[in-house]
Amino acid sequence: MATTKRHDVKDLSLAPEGVRRIQWADRQMPVLAAIRERFEAEQPIAGYRVSACLHVTTETATLMRTLKAGGADVVLCASNPLSTQDDVAAALVAEYDVPVFAIKGEDNDTYYAHIEAAVDHRPHLTMDDGADVIGVLHSHRREQLGDIIAGTEETTTGVIRLKALEREGALGFPIIAVNDALTKHMFDNRYGTGQSTIDGIIRATNVLLAGKRFVVAGYGWVGKGVAQRARGLGAHVIVTEVEPLHALEAAMDGFEVMSMERAARVGDIFCTATGDKSVVRGEHVEQMKDGAILANTGHFNVEIDIPALRALAVETREARQFVEEFTLADGRRVYLVADGRLVNLAAAEGHPALVMDMSFANQALSLEYAVQNAAELERRVYPVPTEIDREIARLKLATMGLEIDRLTEEQERYLASWQEGT
Amino acid sequence: MDGFTVGRAAAQTGWSPRMLRYLERAGLVRPSRSSSGYRLYGIRELNQLRSLRELRRRFAVELTDVAFAARLRREPALRAAVDSWLAGTDAAPAWVEWEQRKHERLLAA
Numbered sequence: 001m002a003t004t005k006r007h008d009v010k011d012l013s014l015a016p017e018g019v020r021r022i023q024w025a026d027r028q029m030p031v032l033a034a035i036r037e038r039f040e041a042e043q044p045i046a047g048y049r050v051s052a053c054l055h056v057t058t059e060t061a062t063l064m065r066t067l068k069a070g071g072a073d074v075v076l077c078a079s080n081p082l083s084t085q086d087d088v089a090a091a092l093v094a095e096y097d098v099p100v101f102a103i104k105g106e107d108n109d110t111y112y113a114h115i116e117a118a119v120d121h122r123p124h125l126t127m128d129d130g131a132d133v134i135g136v137l138h139s140h141r142r143e144q145l146g147d148i149i150a151g152t153e154e155t156t157t158g159v160i161r162l163k164a165l166e167r168e169g170a171l172g173f174p175i176i177a178v179n180d181a182l183t184k185h186m187f188d189n190r191y192g193t194g195q196s197t198i199d200g201i202i203r204a205t206n207v208l209l210a211g212k213r214f215v216v217a218g219y220g221w222v223g224k225g226v227a228q229r230a231r232g233l234g235a236h237v238i239v240t241e242v243e244p245l246h247a248l249e250a251a252m253d254g255f256e257v258m259s260m261e262r263a264a265r266v267g268d269i270f271c272t273a274t275g276d277k278s279v280v281r282g283e284h285v286e287q288m289k290d291g292a293i294l295a296n297t298g299h300f301n302v303e304i305d306i307p308a309l310r311a312l313a314v315e316t317r318e319a320r321q322f323v324e325e326f327t328l329a330d331g332r333r334v335y336l337v338a339d340g341r342l343v344n345l346a347a348a349e350g351h352p353a354l355v356m357d358m359s360f361a362n363q364a365l366s367l368e369y370a371v372q373n374a375a376e377l378e379r380r381v382y383p384v385p386t387e388i389d390r391e392i393a394r395l396k397l398a399t400m401g402l403e404i405d406r407l408t409e410e411q412e413r414y415l416a417s418w419q420e421g422t
Numbered sequence: 423m424d425g426f427t428v429g430r431a432a433a434q435t436g437w438s439p440r441m442l443r444y445l446e447r448a449g450l451v452r453p454s455r456s457s458s459g460y461r462l463y464g465i466r467e468l469n470q471l472r473s474l475r476e477l478r479r480r481f482a483v484e485l486t487d488v489a490f491a492a493r494l495r496r497e498p499a500l501r502a503a504v505d506s507w508l509a510g511t512d513a514a515p516a517w518v519e520w521e522q523r524k525h526e527r528l529l530a531a
Contacts, residue, residue, distance in 0.1 A: 080524070081498050082517035107496035130524050157525040300522055345518045 018091025025058035028353035030399035039070030046071025051123035059356035078102035126151035145172035150370035181384035192355035194225020196344035210234030215267035218274035272303035282308030425462030
């Protein structure tokens with residue numbers, strides 16, 4: 001089915017390849033498929049205009065199809081000019097009737113013009129991965145703020161920015177912070193990043209984890225995922241923390257907890273997962289054993305103090321692809337993986353579609369929730385409601401063929417009376 | 423003001439019309455177009471033309487250097503590739519580098 005709507009993609013003839021790959025991703029995304037089936041029947045977002053700004057990938061295409069099935073009039077632009085898959089963009093336009101404004105490698109002017117084009121759609125609902133559409137609406141398109149019921153934001157940094165706007169009283173419409181959902185966190189950070197971080201370290205170094213002292217800095221969602229998986233592979237895992245509750249949890253989960261200063265002397269492999277900077281510093285590197293491996297799986301390549309590492313080195317060379325060797329003055333060598341960037345993206349393949357299934361299920365149900373509760377929502381940043389989290393968990397369990405028990409009437413009464421009594 | 427034609431802009435700024443067309447092709451000073459297709463130089467473009475000599479003199483840069491700087495601004499893939507080449511590594515795919523800059527800007531805003 002050809003479309004005559006406005007769009008801007010690289011080449012519509014790429015559509016058949018895009019369709020094939022979208023169908024493949026779709027098979028890995030059973031929760032969204034289940035939501036799509038219900039959306040088709042119930043049409044919960046029928047007639048609402050949606051402007052989405054996300055990575056233009058096969059997984060996002062599956063989300064777009066789901067929104068479309070629910071009756072939404074949706075357009076898509078890219079949240080990153082370099083991650084766009086041109087065949088997917090073509091397929092969305094030519095096959096699924098979703099106008100797309102995205103071309104891989106587009107220049108900055110075009111990138112921003114495409115965000116403007118998505119805003120020209122005059123959305124009732126927005127979806128962001130880094131607050132681009134929200135940013136445009138809050139700067140020179142403020143006259144449109146009144147039309148908007150709500151928006152969703154996928155990333156932590158986007159949410160930090162939006163919460164700052166909320167505090168200043170400058171937020172123009174309600175936002176649902178998808179990143180806060182348990183079903184997103186759990187899959188994205190603990191299982192997704194947890195697995196792909198280990199995958200990246202192993203691919204880059206071909207190190208055998210069994211028997212190694214593996215130091216994880218930070219015991220948040222990602223740190224937990226990495227620590228548990230490293231232990232599963234036979235590593236002796238040490239956790240460093242600054243937050244007493246996280247540190248206590250790590251200790252009670254059976255991990256050795258110590259300061260980075262002490263861990264630096266005993267660790268074989270170090271992986272930072274804190275979200276802060278200079279977690280592994282020059283003073284730590286000075287203490288490290290010969291052959292220590294350093295990797296980072298936090299957002300930015302600032303968790304390992306790379307300038308300090310360079311300053312300590314008398315010689316550096318590429319030991320193998322993705323691994324840089326630093327020789328210190330006394331001859332000890334330390335290895336930095338993927339230049340301290342997100343090791344799971346740099347040296348492995350990021351998230352499988354199955355992880356994105358959970359994130360995007362939250363996106364789809366959050367839009368439905370926003371439409372149903374438009375009257376009550378204020379100009380605030382909201383977490384994903386618990387009932388959505390629970391619904392997604394239920395759907396996921398069903399796709400895994402797992403059954404759980406239901407409360408009997410007697411149990412429900414008992415719980416209710418107990419809660420009333422307290 | 424709708425803008426000056428090439429001839430008037432040249433007279434105002436001391437560049438030749440030919441040079442103005444070169445600067446446009448190089449992506450440095452980009453006039454808008456009238457409905458009949460004439461180049462129209464607005465205040466922003468006139469100011470750019472006037473300050474271009476000063477920019478070259480102060481930093482001893484050639485027009486081709488400035489043109490490359492403009493390309494770096496326009497082409498994120500080129501910028502990411504040059505950045506990682508200068509850093510002596512191209513470990514990360516370009517989009518990861520771009521993602522990091524975007525989130526840094528968000529946090530700084």
